[in-house]
Amino acid sequence: MIFTYFMVLGFAMFAIGVSGIAASRNFLIMMLSVEVAIVASTIMALSFFYFVAGGNILLFMIAIWSIASAEVMVMVAFYRYMVKGEISMDVSKLSKLKN
């Protein structure tokens, strides 16, 4: 039963993250939603390893954390660029890939 609770919490967090990406048009909010989805993945991974699979989760978690850190680095770089260039945070206006 507890496993179900943890998985449902993970689903809820993942749903919040994915819905944030899909429903928002603000670049920053989309990136923060990716972080929420990553948090959900940690919850689901830990509960799965704890209740079902067993074994070594440390490497798996390190991989998740490194992905989250890299994503934040790229997000901050793009955000600073957009602020500097006075580019709108509305991603629907970012239609040009070049120049």
Added chain:
Amino acid sequence: MVYVALFAILALLEIVSALLIFLFKDILHAVIALSATFIFNSALFLLLGQPLLALLQLFIMVGGVSAYMFVGVAAGSYSKFKHMNFLVFFALIAIIIAALYFVTSSSTVSATGQNLLSSQMITDTLTQNAGLLYIIVAMLFGTGIGSIILMRKLGGKS
């Protein structure tokens, strides 16, 4: 019973703090809400009996990622732009939860209550996969340097 009550409180706090990211108007408050989400997540790790993972989660996500976000995003300039269709947002949440629960509800698993990380296992992981850890560090370093170079190349008005 206490365990379930603790779980319920922490889960509720985590979900509320995750939703607050989208409800706050100011990006600084949104980043604070995200930090709170990380903190409650690490508390849930503690509830599962994994203190090392909880500490690492705190160090990396709150101490590293959130602090970097504070410095890089929130401290620079505040973004007032907010555009979101909340009806679509909550409908999507309901649909995704329903879909995921439908897919996984048939699986029958039993709780084992095992200790995931013994000291021997931690030592083995760190020694046998040292090369992999260095590759991860190099990847992160390359991402950091690359993002700075990209930002400088792209330029922009200052």
